[in-house]
Every structure is written in C-alpha cells, then in structure tokens.
Amino acid sequence: MKYLVIASLFALLLLLLYARIRPYLVALQKILTVARNITDPKSTANSRSRAGGITDTKLVRCVACETWVPAERAIGTGAGGSLYCSRECLEKKSDRREKKLAG
Numbered sequence: 359m360k361y362l363v364i365a366s367l368f369a370l371l372l373l374l375l376y377a378r379i380r381p382y383l384v385a386l387q388k389i390l391t392v393a394r395n396i397t398d399p400k401s402t403a404n405s406r407s408r409a410g411g412i413t414d415t416k417l418v419r420c421v422a423c424e425t426w427v428p429a430e431r432a433i434g435t436g437a438g439g440s441l442y443c444s445r446e447c448l449e450k451k452s453d454r455r456e457k458k459l460a461g
C-alpha cells in the first residue's frame with residue numbers, strides 16, 4: 359500500500375516536471391524546424407517567393423486574355439479548366455459583355 363502511494367506521488371512529480379518542461383520542448387522543436395529550413399532551403403518551395411527566376415513551373419493560359427501565366431499565379435477553379443491570369447480577367451469574363459462587342 360505504501361508503494362502505491364510512493365508510485366503515485368512519483369508519477370505526479372513526473373507529470374509536473376513534464377508540464378513544466380513541455381513549453382521548452384515545443385520551443386526547441388520549433389527552433390529545430392526553423393533551423394532545418396534555413397540550412398536546407400531546397401526542401402521548402404523555392405519558386406514561390408522568387409520573382410523573375412525561370413523555374414519549371416507549369417504554364418496555363420488565361421481564358422479571358424489568352425496570356426500564358428504560371429499555374430501558381432493563375433486564378434480559377436482549376437477543376438473546370440477555366441483559369442485566369444488576374445482577378446480583372448476573372449471579372450471581365452464573368453460579365454460577358456465584351457464578347458458581344460468583339461463579335
């Protein structure tokens with residue numbers, strides 16, 4: 359019976375200890391993740407923040423103005439295949455007045 363009390367006290371102590379060091383462990387894990395990203399930039403998406411660099415990104419054509427744009431930049435549902443280079447084109451296409459004027 360005595361051992362049970364000691365064991366439970368010990369468990370409680372461990373729990374308290376764990377609760378106390380947990381924030382440090384979480385912070386440490388975050389630091390490690392950040393450090394890994396810094397030391398190994400290839401693992402992260404490198405073509406997203408880089409402007410002007412020629413990468414192997416897939417090009418898609420804007421259905422409104424027929425300009426080829428990187429798929430990352432394209433706006434659209436994607437499933438239906440209608441993609442736009444910008445929000446302007448999306449809105450232009452959606453109100454369909456331009457088509458009658460052109461034709």
Ligand SMILES: [Zn+2]
Nearest residue numbers: 420423443447
């Ligand atoms: Zn466009």
